[in-house]
Amino acid sequence: xxxxxxxxxxxxxxxxxxxxxxxxxxxxxxxxxxxxxxxxxxxxxxxxxxxxxxxxxxxxxxxxxxxxxxxxxxxxxxxxxxxxxxxxxxxxxxxxxxxxxxxxxxxxxxxxxxxxxxxxxxxxxxxxxxxxxxxxxxxxxxxxxxxxxxxxx
Amino acid sequence: xxxxxxxxxxxxxxxxxxxxxxxxxxxxxxxxxxxxxxxxxxxxxxxxxxxxxxxxxxxxxxxxxxxxxxxxxxxxxxxxxxxxxxxxxxxxxxxxxxxxxxxxxxxxxxxxxxxxxxxxxxxxxxxxxxxxxxxxxxxxxxxxxxxxxxxxxxxxxxxxxxxxxxxxxxxxxxxxxxxxxxxxxxxxxxxxxxxxxxxxxxxxxxxxxxxxxxxxxxxxxxxxxxxxxxxxxxxxxxxxxxxxxxxxxxxxxxxxxxxxxxxxxxxxxxxxxxxxxxxxxxxxxxxxxxxxxxxxxxxxxxxxxxxxxxxxxxxxxxxxxxxxxxxxxxxxxxxxxxxxxxxxxxxxxxxxxxxxxxxxxxxxxxxxxxxxxxxxxxxxxxxxxxxxxxxxxxxxxxxxxxxxxxxxxxxxxxxxxxxxxxxxxxxxxxxxxxxxxxxxxxxxxxxxxxxxxxxx
Numbered sequence: 001x002x003x004x005x006x007x008x009x010x011x012x013x014x015x016x017x018x019x020x021x022x023x024x025x026x027x028x029x030x031x032x033x034x035x036x037x038x039x040x041x042x043x044x045x046x047x048x049x050x051x052x053x054x055x056x057x058x059x060x061x062x063x064x065x066x067x068x069x070x071x072x073x074x075x076x077x078x079x080x081x082x083x084x085x086x087x088x089x090x091x092x093x094x095x096x097x098x099x100x101x102x103x104x105x106x107x108x109x110x111x112x113x114x115x116x117x118x119x120x121x122x123x124x125x126x127x128x129x130x131x132x133x134x135x136x137x138x139x140x141x142x143x144x145x146x147x148x149x150x151x152x153x
Numbered sequence: 154x155x156x157x158x159x160x161x162x163x164x165x166x167x168x169x170x171x172x173x174x175x176x177x178x179x180x181x182x183x184x185x186x187x188x189x190x191x192x193x194x195x196x197x198x199x200x201x202x203x204x205x206x207x208x209x210x211x212x213x214x215x216x217x218x219x220x221x222x223x224x225x226x227x228x229x230x231x232x233x234x235x236x237x238x239x240x241x242x243x244x245x246x247x248x249x250x251x252x253x254x255x256x257x258x259x260x261x262x263x264x265x266x267x268x269x270x271x272x273x274x275x276x277x278x279x280x281x282x283x284x285x286x287x288x289x290x291x292x293x294x295x296x297x298x299x300x301x302x303x304x305x306x307x308x309x310x311x312x313x314x315x316x317x318x319x320x321x322x323x324x325x326x327x328x329x330x331x332x333x334x335x336x337x338x339x340x341x342x343x344x345x346x347x348x349x350x351x352x353x354x355x356x357x358x359x360x361x362x363x364x365x366x367x368x369x370x371x372x373x374x375x376x377x378x379x380x381x382x383x384x385x386x387x388x389x390x391x392x393x394x395x396x397x398x399x400x401x402x403x404x405x406x407x408x409x410x411x412x413x414x415x416x417x418x419x420x421x422x423x424x425x426x427x428x429x430x431x432x433x434x435x436x437x438x439x440x441x442x443x444x445x446x447x448x449x450x451x452x453x454x455x456x457x458x459x460x461x462x463x464x465x466x467x468x469x470x471x472x473x474x475x476x477x478x479x480x481x482x483x484x485x486x487x488x489x490x491x492x493x494x495x496x497x498x499x500x501x502x503x504x505x506x507x508x509x510x511x512x513x514x515x516x517x518x519x520x521x522x523x524x525x526x527x528x529x530x531x532x533x534x535x536x537x538x539x540x541x542x543x544x545x546x547x548x549x550x551x552x553x554x555x556x557x558x559x560x561x562x563x564x565x566x567x568x569x570x571x572x573x574x575x576x577x578x579x580x581x582x583x584x585x586x587x588x589x590x591x592x593x594x595x596x597x598x599x600x601x602x603x604x605x606x607x608x609x
Contacts, residue, residue: 054165055219059241065169092242103168105196114168114196121169122176125241 003146006116008035011079012139016087016100024087025049025066028102031079038104040072047072048102058091062134063124067103076105076113078120080142082133099124099133126150156252157188159203159211163218164237167195174217174240175201181244187252194222213251215240225509229259260514264521264528271459278376279461285341285375286468290566292333293474297565297578299325304577333475334358334371341372345379349386349400353378353408357416364421367428368472373420378412432476443480443557450481451488451553451592455545458492459528471566479562479580486525486563487589488553490570492545493529494522494589495596503601511536522593525569537604544599552592559584 011031018024025048026041033041047068051057058064064087079102086096101124103117123129123146132145160178164170175191182189190211192203205226208214214232216222217240224232231254233247240247275283303311303321311322335358342354357374364370385407391399438446453466470485500507500515507515514532521529534541562580565572572578579585 051166055236055238057169059170059173059238065173067166067168069166069168092238101169105166105168117168118172118193118195118197121172125173125176125180 003116003120004143006076006113006120007078007080007143007146009139009143010035011077012142013079013081014137014139014142016081016083018083019087021052021087021089022049024081024083024089024100025052025102028066028079028081028100029104031081032077032102032104035077037074037077038072039074043072044068044070044104046070056090056092058089058097059124060091060093060095061130062086062095062098063101063130064089064091064097064099065101065103065121065124067101067105069105069107071107073104073106076103076117078103078117082136099130120146123148123150155186155188156212157190157210158182158213158215158248158251159207160189160191160215160240161194161203161218161222162191162237162240163194163220163222165219167197170219170237170241171195174237174244177241177244178215178217178248181248185245185248187248189248194218194220213254215247215251217247225513228510228513260510260517260532261521263532264526267528267531268459279464281341281344281376281379282372282468283464284344285337285339285372286464286471288340289333289337290471292329292336293471293566294568296325296329296333297474298572298575299329301325301564301575301578308577330475331362334362334368337368337472338371338375338378341375342378342382345376346382346386349404349408350379350382352405353382353412356409357412360413360416360421361424362475364416364425365428366416366421366424367432368475369428369431370416370421370424371475372472373424374412374416377415377420378408381411382408428476432473432478435473435478435481440558443560444554446481447484447488447553447555447557448550449553450484451549451551452546454485454488454527454553455492455530455549456542458530458534458545459526463489463527467566474564474566479564480557480560482566483561483563483579483585484553484556486566486569487556487561487585488549488592489527490522490525490589491548491552491592491596492522492527493518494593495545495548496530496533496541496600497522498593498597499600499604502597503604505606506601506604508536508607523570525567540603541600544596544603547599548592548594548596550592551595552588555588555591556585559588561585561588 013031016024016027018027029041029045032038038044047070048066051068052066057066081100083098086098089097091097129145129150136142136145162171162174171193175193178191179189190203190207193200214227214230216234217237219237233251299321303318306318310318313319335355338358339351339355342350354375357378358371361370361374385404450466453462456462466485470481473481497515497518500512504512518529530545559581561584565578
């Protein structure tokens, strides 16, 4: 299994239009909805939003990883988006987020998918991955950036 | 060897933060040149689980979690617990902070520390007395046990010259026990006036024995000798060339002369009468008075768990061994054992009243209790003094009173449960054990009734 199994090329948007937290989450959800991966987008948005209320997923370093677990998710998937000017995401470091990973996980999910997501989460912690993502100007380059093996242990 | 950290990361959904925090900690540790192992408790379940060996080797533990992580397996390690975001935001300073944390003292180490602190913080007369007592105890233990073994051959077996029981009695009673008061007196003086104090102290102690002034006389001669030497050192000024004869000639002779004469002509006789009254009273005591004495000794033993009040009761009972009075010693040791034992029992019967750490400490408290280390109750008492101290005092009072009521005796001033199997060390052994169990149960029940449930 590779990153492409959970992040489809069509779910990568290098030029997000939204300017606020709520709408960017909805924009990313629509990418997954278009691929037929989510049955009920309202329901899924609700799950993500509830999760966001516990504490923000704006983890700083310009990254946000809104995520939700819901029965309206058909299979685990990720949508990626970039916003050149940045969006306020209540980040831990107070700075706007530029890179967005929306993670959708079904209520009962396949372990392999979850492992991929955990690997993806780990990768975001590496500076070189973040740099490559920031520089990526095609969907293919985003996938390449996320395919690099960087695990420390 | 590089430092090692173990960490646990967890978050409510277990989808992303858990892993990001783990990765960030690993990256930061690598940069700092520190070994790290991070257990993730996420959606995939527990991965990279920390083994007992990992935890044992770790210098510090970091728990970065938004959920409750069980800390019990990290007992005795410095644990830094932070929200999971913290490890994503700034893992480096977390690691640095964790490594700087003090290792929390384990229960047994804590007791040892209290022991040391208390010994170090003693001042003045109390310190000198305790120094003397601490040097005396091993003599009494050795003597008491050897006498008890002699009795094992028959209570009058030692009267047959040339037999083993006679030899044992000669070693234990005739020598070790005979040295008890001179050693007590000598080391009280030693504590006051250093080496020159030892000579008049021991000589004064011998005189306390021969004049019948007993351990009270020995305590007085010790202080007398110490302060006399101190005074002589300050007031006698010899020419430089003769200074060498001070410690070998002038001080020993003068101090022995002064202390000796005072012991014989001034102190010996009145103290002897006090000792006679005391020992006669103790020997012929009515049951009611015996129970009252046991009760008071019990309260004293538990009150400050090894502090001055406890030591006063202990010194009193130990000193009486020299006058062949053995019942208070039994009451005192039993009452000194029940505080940790009662609390240990309480941690078993009322787990909801204790923290995880205390339940863990309860296991060690059994050992300290049976070893007659009353200090084992201190961590419990410190955490909740108003409920714990009355409970252990009640238990010890019951034990002390029961021990006296049953006429239990003890010839050895220390050793806890380990002296019980020695034949004749304890008189009325079955009821002595009953006394100890009685107080233990009283303490446990009272603690259970008084203590509030701990929110976990």
